[in-house]
Amino acid sequence: MKENILIDTHAHVNSEKFDQDRGKIITNAIENGVGAIINLGDTIESSKHVLELAEAYDICYAGVGVHPEEAFEMKNDDFDKLSIWAKNKKVVCIGEIGLDYYWEKDPEKRDLQKRIFIQQLDLARQLDLPVCVHNRDAHGDTMEILKKEGKGIVGVMHCYSGSLEIARELVKMGWYIGVDGPLTFKNAAKLPEIVKDIPLERILVETDCPYMAPAPMRGKRNEPAFVKFVAEKLAELKGMDFEAVKRQTTINAKSLYTRLK
Ligand code: NI
Numbered sequence: 027m028k029e030n031i032l033i034d035t036h037a038h039v040n041s042e043k044f045d046q047d048r049g050k051i052i053t054n055a056i057e058n059g060v061g062a063i064i065n066l067g068d069t070i071e072s073s074k075h076v077l078e079l080a081e082a083y084d085i086c087y088a089g090v091g092v093h094p095e096e097a098f099e100m101k102n103d104d105f106d107k108l109s110i111w112a113k114n115k116k117v118v119c120i121g122e123i124g125l126d127y128y129w130e131k132d133p134e135k136r137d138l139q140k141r142i143f144i145q146q147l148d149l150a151r152q153l154d155l156p157v158c159v160h161n162r163d164a165h166g167d168t169m170e171i172l173k174k175e176g177k178g179i180v181g182v183m184h185c186y187s188g189s190l191e192i193a194r195e196l197v198k199m200g201w202y203i204g205v206d207g208p209l210t211f212k213n214a215a216k217l218p219e220i221v222k223d224i225p226l227e228r229i230l231v232e233t234d235c236p237y238m239a240p241a242p243m244r245g246k247r248n249e250p251a252f253v254k255f256v257a258e259k260l261a262e263l264k265g266m267d268f269e270a271v272k273r274q275t276t277i278n279a280k281s282l283y284t285r286l287k
Pocket of ligand 1: 037
């Protein structure tokens with residue numbers, strides 16, 4: 027893989043929103059300088075699908091895992107499936123996993139989210155893989171779990187929405203901060219300030235497509251080709267050349283996800 031490419035480190039090209047034109051979307055990504063797309067599973071079924079995409083397209087890689095919004099009491103059989111798939115060289119991480127208290131208010135279901143988050147952290151440790159973490163309105167519990175149960179594991183806090191303090195803490199722990207569409211929004215709040223503060227060496231660019239398209243595509247269906255708008259905004263905030271940001275974020279993605287080739 028060349029260095030002068032962009033990597034969309036968090037996508038869902040497996041989404042049904044791409045069922046009509048998936049091949050075209052991948053070609054469009056390549057034509058826009060994207061050299062790798064990491065699709066993240068959020069259920070057992072979609073984890074299988076992202077792996078199939080990784081096998082079908084050179085440019086596609088995968089993460090396998092169960093998302094907090096899809097939390098269910100996972101059985102041995104589910105963990106066996108994830109660990110068998112994770113042995114494939116195109117699976118770069120366990121993800122996306124984590125906590126989502128924005129959509130989940132029921133304390134018992136939040137406990138279930140915590141349990142499967144911890145179990146999947148254990149799986150990542152056993153397999154010696156990094157993790158991709160989704161955290162929405164659950165910053166305290168996510169950090170507590172990472173510190174207690176996530177020892178020795180590195181990863182990315184994707185679609186970062188926490189405070190500057192937590193971002194600095196994550197950087198100290200050797201973690202990465204994932205930024206996407208919201209960085210480019212006019213009402214981006216504190217994210218631009220956080221991005222200016224933390225080292226570029228710890229930032230990953232992503233789309234989280236098909237949702238949250240960056241400006242100037244806001245409101246449209248998002249796709250991996252649009253990751254360049256996120257990188258452009260990052261370059262503007264860092265006062266750096268776009269090419270330099272492209273190169274560095276690609277180096278960052280490869281240092282976290284060592285199976286990217
Ligand atoms: Ni996602």
